[in-house]
Amino acid sequence: MFIALLLSTTGLFATAQSSTVSSFIESYIHQHSFSGTVLIQKDSEVLYHASFGLANREFKIPFNDDTKYKICSITKSFTATLILQLYEQGKIDLNAKISAYLPDYAGEGATRVSIHQLLNHTSGLANTDTVKSLENALKYGIGFYNKPYTSDQLVKNFCSNQLVNEPGKKFDYNNGDYIILGKILERIYHKSYEKILTDQILTPLHMYHSGLLSQDKIVDSLSNTYFLRTDLNQIVPDLPMYNQDWYAAGAMYSNTKDLLKFFNALFDLKLIKKETLALMLKPGLDNYGYSVWIRDYKGANIKYKRIERYGSILGANAVVFRYLNENVTVIVLSNTNLTDLGDFALQIGRSIF
Numbered sequence: 001m002f003i004a005l006l007l008s009t010t011g012l013f014a015t016a017q018s019s020t021v022s023s024f025i026e027s028y029i030h031q032h033s034f035s036g037t038v039l040i041q042k043d044s045e046v047l048y049h050a051s052f053g054l055a056n057r058e059f060k061i062p063f064n065d066d067t068k069y070k071i072c073s074i075t076k077s078f079t080a081t082l083i084l085q086l087y088e089q090g091k092i093d094l095n096a097k098i099s100a101y102l103p104d105y106a107g108e109g110a111t112r113v114s115i116h117q118l119l120n121h122t123s124g125l126a127n128t129d130t131v132k133s134l135e136n137a138l139k140y141g142i143g144f145y146n147k148p149y150t151s152d153q154l155v156k157n158f159c160s161n162q163l164v165n166e167p168g169k170k171f172d173y174n175n176g177d178y179i180i181l182g183k184i185l186e187r188i189y190h191k192s193y194e195k196i197l198t199d200q201i202l203t204p205l206h207m208y209h210s211g212l213l214s215q216d217k218i219v220d221s222l223s224n225t226y227f228l229r230t231d232l233n234q235i236v237p238d239l240p241m242y243n244q245d246w247y248a249a250g251a252m253y254s255n256t257k258d259l260l261k262f263f264n265a266l267f268d269l270k271l272i273k274k275e276t277l278a279l280m281l282k283p284g285l286d287n288y289g290y291s292v293w294i295r296d297y298k299g300a301n302i303k304y305k306r307i308e309r310y311g312s313i314l315g316a317n318a319v320v321f322r323y324l325n326e327n328v329t330v331i332v333l334s335n336t337n338l339t340d341l342g343d344f345a346l347q348i349g350r351s352i353f
Contacts, residue, residue, distance in 0.1 A: 018047045024351040025050070028344060036223075036317075036334030037063055039256035040348060041264075043327050047352070049256065055223035055335065057235070068209055068222045068255045069333040070243065071318045072311030075252040076178050078262070080119055080291035082185055082200055084272045084280060091188055094119070094279075101184040107160030113167045115184070118177040119290040122168050126161035128176035134230065137239060142314075145241040148215060151193065154247055155183045171285035175249035178291075182248025193248050201271065205261045210254035213243035219253055223335040225315035235336065238314040250313065256331045263322060263329055281307065281324075304349060310342065321345040326353050 025038060025048065035053030039046065051063035086092040092115060093100070099110040113123045128144075131137045144158050159176040182193045189196050194212045202210055213219065225238045244251050254262075265271050272280070280290040287293050292307040305325050311318035319341040321330040330345045 021048050021348065021351055022050075025348065028347065029339075032340070032344070033336075033338040034334065034344065035063075035336050035338065036069070036332065037065060037067060037256050038348075039065075039260060039329075039331045040352070041260060041329045042352065046260075053335075055221075057224065057226060063223065066209065066221060066255055066257070067333075068219060068253050069318060069335065070213060070222075070225060070311075070313065070316035071252050071254045071259070071333065072246070072250045072313045072316050073175075074254075074259070074309050074311040074318055074320060075246070075248065075250045076291040077266075077309050077320075078197060078201060078252065079178050079181050079185070079248040080280060081266065081271050082196060083115065083119065083181055084276050084290070085200060086185075086188060088273060088276055092184075098180060098184075101187055102155070102180070105160060105180075106156070108162045109167065112163065115181070117167050118181050120284045120288055121171055121173050121177055122285055123174065123177050124163045124165035124167040124170065124172075125159070125174060125176055126164045127172060127174045128158045128161075128179070129174070142239055142241050145243075145245045147245075148242045149245055151179075151183050151186060151247055154179050154245065171288060175246065178249035179247050185248070197252075201262065205258075205265050205270075207254070207258040207261055210252060210258045210262075212251050213246075213253050214251075215242050215244060222253055225313075225335045227315035227337045235338075238316070241313075246313070250311065256333055259320060259331050259333075260329060263320060263331075267322065303353070304346075306349070308342065308345075312337070317341055319345050321349060323349050323353075328352055 029052050037051040040048040049065055051065050053063055055061050055063045055067050083092060087094055094116040095114050097111050098105050098113050109123060109125050117123045131143050159179050185196050186193055226235045227238055229236050281294055282289050283294040283297060292309045295306050295308055296302055296304045303325055306321050306323045309320045315336050317334045317337055319332050328349060330348050332341045332345055
């Protein structure tokens with residue numbers, strides 16, 4: 001009888017908690033013009049999963065919970081995991097330099113920048129992203145993403161620049177670091193990054209709604225993306241670009257269910273070992289580990305200790321928070337830049353515990 005009562009009480013608590021979260025989210029989305037999908041898991045239970053708004057504004061096609069999104073830099077967590085799998089196999093030394101794996105790499109950092117420094121964005125390499133303003137993007141496009149390139153061309157033409165900082169001394173979020181890591185994966189595996197990603201992660205985890213974007217593919221159920229033109233004060237379609245040029249730094253698409261599979265597998269130690277995960281989550285400069293920020297890991301708010309992984313390219317916006325002391329995962333995917341997804345995910349966590 002006691003066990004039955006306990007289970008009944010637990011069920012009532014979960015239901016009440018889900019109702020509270022639902023009320024908070026519905027209030028927040030109306031106040032902040034949110035468009036997209038939200039998924040929340042506590043322990044092994046999905047507390048909330050719902051979608052709001054239009055996946056295609058021209059034809060007024062609504063979202064559903066299976067809609068796919070451009071997840072942008074969340075791709076980096078997949079790339080970091082693939083590198084760490086090779087580290088566990090003894091095929092990559094995190095302290096080795098770029099030239100150990102790319103002997104033809106012509107950049108100044110060839111013998112000075114380590115795999116570790118690429119993973120935590122302290123390479124010191126000149127940043128590949130040169131667009132600094134909306135005005136500049138509207139006039140000239142989004143840097144080299146306006147033309148298609150192979151992975152070899154990306155590394156040679158845009159990621160082999162001079163060092164602007166001493167390696168290891170300064171955090172500078174640089175997509176070029178992860179483009180180089182993608183090329184290193186290809187050299188070691190003798191496969192394309194897409195094939196490696198599929199074989200090592202997507203297929204084993206049954207992530208059949210995820211993959212790499214490319215101009216020559218049609219991805220079914222992929223939402224369109226829109227961004228706010230502040231100069232016009234209106235929503236417009238994203239600027240033209242070749243999504244494949246984001247490569248191992250940001251070219252993936254996925255949905256909330258698949259991303260949950262990935263992060264659950266990561267923290268359940270199905271992809272890398274406990275000690276390796278600890279390396280990934282060790283805060284460095286800017287509280288950044290390997291592909292993720294680690295927040296509130298000390299101090300008064302330690303109960304909210306979490307990893308944060310963002311993805312953002314114009315209207316494509318995504319965030320994953322994993323609250324480490326409460327075993328709560330919050331995934332928010334959107335097709336506009338109208339909502340601060342970091343604030344949204346943080347407020348969701350605080351509404352749960």
